[in-house]
Amino acid sequence: xxxxxGVQKSFGPNRVLRGVDLTIAKGESxxxxxxSGTGKSVLLKSVLGLVxxxxxxxxxxxxxxxxxxxxAFLARFGMLFQGGALFDSLKVWENVAFRLLRGHLAxxxxxxxxxxxxxxxxxxxxxxxxxxxxxxxxxxxxKRVGLARAIAASPEIIFFDEPTTGLDPIMSGVINDLIRxxxxxxxxxxxxxxxxxxSVRAIADKVxxxxxxxxxxxxxxxxxxxxxxxxxxxxxxxxxxxxxxxVR
Amino acid sequence: xxxxSPLASLGRATQAMLAATGRVALFAAAIVSHIFRPPFxxxxxxQALMQIGWYSLPVVGLTAVFTGGALALQIYSGGxxxxxxxxxxxxxxxGMVRELGPVLGGLMVAARVSSSIAAEIGTMKVTEQIxxxxxxxxxxxxxxxxxxxLAATLSVPVLVAVGDAIGIAGGWMxxxxxxxxxxxxxxxxxxxxxxxxxxxxxxxxxxxxxxxVAVMGCYHGMNSGRGAQGxxxxxxxxxxxxxxxxxxxxxxxxxxxxxx
Ligand SMILES: Nc1ncnc2c1ncn2[C@@H]1O[C@H](COP(=O)(O)OP(=O)(O)O)[C@@H](O)[C@H]1O
Ligand SMILES: [Mg+2]
Numbered sequence: 200x201x202x203x204x205g206v207q208k209s210f211g212p213n214r215v216l217r218g219v220d221l222t223i224a225k226g227e228s229x230x231x232x233x234x235s236g237t238g239k240s241v242l243l244k245s246v247l248g249l250v251x252x253x254x255x256x257x258x259x260x261x262x263x264x265x266x267x268x269x270x271a272f273l274a275r276f277g278m279l280f281q282g283g284a285l286f287d288s289l290k291v292w293e294n295v296a297f298r299l300l301r302g303h304l305a306x307x308x309x310x311x312x313x314x315x316x317x318x319x320x321x322x323x324x325x326x327x328x329x330x331x332x333x334x335x336x337x338x339x340x341x342k343r344v345g346l347a348r349a350i351a352a353s354p355e356i357i358f359f360d361e362p363t364t365g366l367d368p369i370m371s372g373v374i375n376d377l378i379r380x381x382x383x384x385x386x387x388x389x390x391x392x393x394x395x396x397x398s399v400r401a402i403a404d405k406v407x408x409x410x411x412x413x414x415x416x417x418x419x420x421x422x423x424x425x426x427x428x429x430x431x432x433x434x435x436x437x438x439x440x441x442x443x444x445x446v447r
Numbered sequence: 448x449x450x451x452s453p454l455a456s457l458g459r460a461t462q463a464m465l466a467a468t469g470r471v472a473l474f475a476a477a478i479v480s481h482i483f484r485p486p487f488x489x490x491x492x493x494q495a496l497m498q499i500g501w502y503s504l505p506v507v508g509l510t511a512v513f514t515g516g517a518l519a520l521q522i523y524s525g526g527x528x529x530x531x532x533x534x535x536x537x538x539x540x541x542g543m544v545r546e547l548g549p550v551l552g553g554l555m556v557a558a559r560v561s562s563s564i565a566a567e568i569g570t571m572k573v574t575e576q577i578x579x580x581x582x583x584x585x586x587x588x589x590x591x592x593x594x595x596x597l598a599a600t601l602s603v604p605v606l607v608a609v610g611d612a613i614g615i616a617g618g619w620m621x622x623x624x625x626x627x628x629x630x631x632x633x634x635x636x637x638x639x640x641x642x643x644x645x646x647x648x649x650x651x652x653x654x655x656x657x658x659x660v661a662v663m664g665c666y667h668g669m670n671s672g673r674g675a676q677g678x679x680x681x682x683x684x685x686x687x688x689x690x691x692x693x694x695x696x697x698x699x700x701x702x703x704x705x706x707x
């Protein structure tokens with residue numbers, strides 16, 4: 200279980216998170232929605248310790264994430280970055296198998312490659328892509344390689360930062376199904392950021408909306424459509440007018 | 448107020464510089480402490496050796512050959528003023544191995560390597576690759592900085608040695624072809640006056656300069672600002688910073704090595 204309480208983060212005068220409280224139960228698929236630039240990525244990075252919050256606490260299974268063994272902590276996570284964040288000096292399969300090639304999860308090269316190719320297949324990429332370099336792939340393909348890398352070591356907790364942005368509808372469907380499958384089959388806990396409402400419906404158990412630095416609304420996806428909250432309604436219906444300013 | 452503000456801004460600038468120096472020093476100390484602790488990344492080290500050592504050979508060699516040649520001409524015309532043209536071989540050799548080989552070699556490597564390290568690591572930073580490394584349980588300092596710093600510290604002395612030899616050869620070529628020295632006498636003179644410490648002191652300088660170049664490249668890359676502009680600024684800061692530091696370190700090392 201991941202718990203955030205009172206998490207705040209500013210960059211200079213820009214107050215991005217202003218006291219975020221959120222709980223993600225084990226084995227649950229939580230989807231974070233919210234306008235672009237509201238701090239969704241910063242929120243995920245705070246949990247991983249890539250961004251240090253100015254105030255508040257974040258715990259994983261009751262243990263403060265800033266204390267304890269960092270390697271053991273990170274080994275439980277997989278993360279898909281918004282821009283893919285592939286290592287461009289390494290081949291696609293070496294990216295996917297990065298964790299399996301070094302450190303205490305290291306295995307023989309041939310085996311790591313096998314696993315990488317299998318993970319690539321799961322995100323809809325042919326084995327031929329394995330020996331290409333990230334720069335040779337389209338943006339959508341890079342995103343899927345990033346996804347394959349995030350799930351390669353079968354982590355318990357997976358963060359997906361906009362997994363379907365930049366993908367065609369069919370590929371989005373494939374990725375949505377995959378995320379659902381990972382949560383259901385592997386019992387993983389997932390936290391996904393997305394703007395794509397079809398994605399929200401396909402993968403969420405619960406939804407949280409981040410707005411103005413706080414969690415504006417959170418609840419089961421089944422209650423999302425019925426909520427009277429005008430912010431959520433504006434967002435899910437994609438209206439230009441409403442309480443959320445279009446210029447920000 | 449008007450009178451004190453220039454002083455205040457000078458104070459602020461000095462303070463900022465001291466703070467930056469402290470951060471770089473801590474960064475360098477962290478890298479050194481990681482050199483001896485596993486995990487090690489031999490593949491990254493090998494690639495860094497190729498990039499920093501091998502591919503810098505042409506530029507260092509070219510710099511050395513022209514410098515050796517020019518040095519021979521200068522010393523010949525300067526020496527002619529007091530009938531000391533015969534010192535050309537020994538002064539060229541000493542000047543090359545003690546001073547110009549390491550300093551010019553170091554500066555060329557600063558231009559070539561410091562910039563590319565800063566740009567590469569800076570780009571990794573702005574495209575979240577450094578964050579990705581962390582989430583994959585890999586220490587960016589160990590994986591990115593240590594191999595480069597180690598490779599530069601070990602390979603720049605070799606580059607300096609090669610540069611020394613090429614520089615002396617450049618002086619010899621000009622001496623024999625243009626200034627009418629006897630080839631055998633020129634070489635004999637070079638060998639007679641050159642002491643082992645002349646050469647090794649230059650190699651130690653090379654190691655220090657290699658360390659500076661890679662540390663500055665890594666430091667500015669890892670602290671790069673956001674976007675293409677951030678990477679551009681990091682690259683510039685790495686080249687300027689490492690060049691100035693090389694010249695300052697050269698003076699200090701020369702004091703330590705040769706002031707009797
Ligand atoms: N490292 C950083 N330095 C300065 N500002 C940042 C940094 N990371 C994010 N921000 C700012 O925080 C805000 C939220 O960013 P982000 O979390 O990426 O938004 P999104 O909700 O679209 O993922 C933006 O205004 C962004 O400019
Ligand atoms: Mg984002």
